[in-house]
Amino acid sequence: MPPFEMMEARPGLHIAFDLRNAPAGDEKRPGFLWLGGFKSDMTGSKAERLRELSGHDGRLFIRFDYSGHGASEGRFEDGTLSLWLAEARQILSLAQRRPMILIGSSMGGFLALLLAREGVGAIAGLVLVAPAADMTLNMEAELAKHPEAQEALARAGVWLRPSRYGDPYPITAKLLADGRHHRLLETGLDLACPVRILHGDQDPDVPWQHGLKTFQAIRAADARFTLIKHGDHRLSRAEDIIAIHRAAEELALLHEGKVESSAVSPSR
Numbered sequence: 561m562p563p564f565e566m567m568e569a570r571p572g573l574h575i576a577f578d579l580r581n582a583p584a585g586d587e588k589r590p591g592f593l594w595l596g597g598f599k600s601d602m603t604g605s606k607a608e609r610l611r612e613l614s615g616h617d618g619r620l621f622i623r624f625d626y627s628g629h630g631a632s633e634g635r636f637e638d639g640t641l642s643l644w645l646a647e648a649r650q651i652l653s654l655a656q657r658r659p660m661i662l663i664g665s666s667m668g669g670f671l672a673l674l675l676a677r678e679g680v681g682a683i684a685g686l687v688l689v690a691p692a693a694d695m696t697l698n699m700e701a702e703l704a705k706h707p708e709a710q711e712a713l714a715r716a717g718v719w720l721r722p723s724r725y726g727d728p729y730p731i732t733a734k735l736l737a738d739g740r741h742h743r744l745l746e747t748g749l750d751l752a753c754p755v756r757i758l759h760g761d762q763d764p765d766v767p768w769q770h771g772l773k774t775f776q777a778i779r780a781a782d783a784r785f786t787l788i789k790h791g792d793h794r795l796s797r798a799e800d801i802i803a804i805h806r807a808a809e810e811l812a813l814l815h816e817g818k819v820e821s822s823a824v825s826p827s828r
Contacts, residue, residue, distance in 0.1 A: 564602075564631050569647050576631035577624035577651055578602060580611060590659040590684045590812040591620025595648055595668030598692070599729055601630025605796045606665060606689075606804065613805045619812065620658060624651045637718060637730045640738035641696065645674055652681045659684035659815055661808045666692045666766060666793065669757075673774075674742060677749045685811030688757045689804060690766045690793050693774045694746075696739025699731055724764070745777045754782035754814060754821065756807040760791020760800075782814075782821045 564576035582591060592614050594607045602623040614621045626644040628636035648671050652660065659682045664672030669691025676683050692698075699721075703709050709719045713733055720728035755778055759771035768787055775785040786807075791800060813819045 564625075567650065569627060569632075569650060570643075573627055574633050575624060575627055575647055575651075576602070577622065577654070578611075579654055580615065580621045582620040583618050587656075587658050589619070590661050590815050591622065591655055592808055592812075593652060593655065593660050593662050594621070594623040595662060595664040595671050596623070596625070596629070597666030597668055598695070599629065599636065599723075599725075600665070601625050603630065606794070606801055609798075609801045610663065610805055610808070613801075614808075617809060617812075620655065620660075622651060622654060624648075637732055640735050641671075641674075641742050642738050645671055645742070648672075648675060649678070649680055655681065657682060661685045661687060661811050661815075663687045663689070663804065663808050664691065665689040665795075667695060669693070669774075670695055670742075670744075673744060673749065673778075676751050676753060677744070683753050684815040685753050685808075686751070686755045687804060687807045687811065688755065688771075688774070689795055690759050690763055690771060691757060691774050692766050693744050693770070693777070694739075694742075695766075696736050697743060698770075699739075700736055703731075703736075745773060748777040748779055751778055751780040751783075753780070754811055755780050755784070756811065757783075757785045758788060758791075758795060758800075758803060758807060759785070760788050760793060760795050762790055763793040765793040 564578050566574040569575045602625050607623045611621050625632040627634035628639045662672040669688035670693045712719045717733045719731045721731045723729050759768040
């Protein structure tokens, strides 16, 4: 793993980040911030390739690992949405006054929405890849169907949830309790920036219907939902990553006034 810069997120805990500066010039030119998913890290194929592609356009690019993830310090089991959101907020501040396009995958899409709802930074657009909005509420609904999981959570405060991607994911009682303070879909949210949602029609983890529900909960003048044929949850095929980059670059050019805005209905 390459060496990354470290930032103190809170006393005694540092998180890793990678900031690739844009060429000297117009600081009003949008950059990209990558927000990864639950139990993922910034060396994944999407983050690596998006960093490369954005470099061709001379864009500022920032990626990072949440505490308990990748190269960052801390235990995964100590994490909550509130803590990871605070870390994302702190990383976004590295862009200073530069407008930023947030590219969030799964949980990262959820956190991007929460940041936009807060109105922090200079967010110029959102590209959400299979956004896992209200993810902990869905975890609780899953728990309700499994008595052995409820028993483990009551006994040890943690449930080892099976994962198709490797080792089980520790789901803690405090993660679930904290998540109730960040619900979005029930009331929806008003966003001033344009939004692009990309979702695979073969996503087994966050079904595309959930992505459409998220789209419908967003009140924005310019929002688009794209369903990708044969796409899975990760959307990490070469053509998927190109589609993600094109969406982000479109929003950057839109902010620069180089393309026209249009509100598009959900498509399949």
